[in-house]
Amino acid sequence: MDFGLADKTAIVTGGAGRIGSEDCRVLAQEGTEVVVLDVNHEAAENVADEINDGDYAGTAHAVECDLTDREQVSDTVAALEEETGGIDILVNNAGMVDARDRLENFDDEIWDRDMDINLTGTYNITKEVFPRMKEREWGRIVNMSSMAGWQGGFGQASYSATKAALIGFGKTLALEGAQSGITSNVIAPSIVVGALADMPIDQLEQMDEHFARIAKATPMRKLGTEADVSNLIAFLCSEQASYITGQVVGVTGGIDLFSF
Template structure:
């Protein structure tokens, strides 16, 4: 199926990370001109090398999403250089804390709010008005199962990912009459090398991941491509009537089972 992205420009935040880099590769394979935006320029440039090796078009851009002036200047330059950002994937996030609220580090909370939530707001605030003006746009916000159901020991991550659901739905309302859609993806853990492991192998590697795999009806973890393929669809012409939705990529972990 042709997703109709040949003349579209896609900006992927956290484009140098695991899921963000796969988003870049899949969107580029569908014909989009991709901007891998990351605070780590080396990581973004490595993704661009992958995309270009496969025949796609991509650019690496360094930007600190917590710095509003940096975001404003970066988006303005990209709008001029590319002719307009049609697709925004708010993917950048930190997820490295495992601690209960009573022991939580205030600095980790502040950092995660600044990057995961305010960072998404900062870049969307600059991109979204141009989409409305052009009367076409796609926004995809990357939430998580932790944002849907909470995450033990992940209060800052879960809270910010839950907030992105409300953020994405609000954008859907504001863009609905202007041809701009906004949807939210809530993945389970998606890491290629973990998806290939049996539960016994996961147990030996990390009991946390093993418990999640056991709780997943498919009895395995997912892959980055499981998310990126959905991103490409939600950004397509065919998904023009899909907006304000939260779509799980979960292997069924959100289902009641016994």
């Protein structure tokens, strides 16, 4: 199926990361010009080089940007708009997920860091891109939330709070962009672990008991892959998804279902 993305330009924040890089690859496969935006320029360049040197219909280039620096974000988006002719797709993927502690022991600095990166960083770049999409009367925004944003996460106060906020933010964008040809949707994955997803649970237990417990609790009895998320992103950015907006879509293998 042709998703109609061959003439589009996309920014993927956190584009050098595990999920973000796969987002970049899948969008490039659809012919999109992809901006691999990340605070780690060398890692972003590696992803862009892989796409440009590979068998992809689209192209990529690396851009270093700190999403918590509003002036830098503003300058970066302005330069990209001029260079590319306009940003059509924004995938808000950047985020921190490493903090884990009970609330009474939670590090205040980690809380502030996660708010700055996961939530305010998303706000900063979206605020720059969104008005330009409205002027062109076309745009696709996808926010990366999490099951922790839907249902909470034990020991993940900052992560679950920011991911829950991204759901409300995404729905607000859907309302404000609906009459300007802009859709905004939110993806809420469970655990995605690449090659480990196909590993039998007994083998997974020997590598990571936490992952194994989640796989056992998942009706499909397996974990997800980065491609499960990225393929959905490509669809939500497509012309075929033009009537889908303000939705939170779980990529979970059914773990969010009540079962007994």
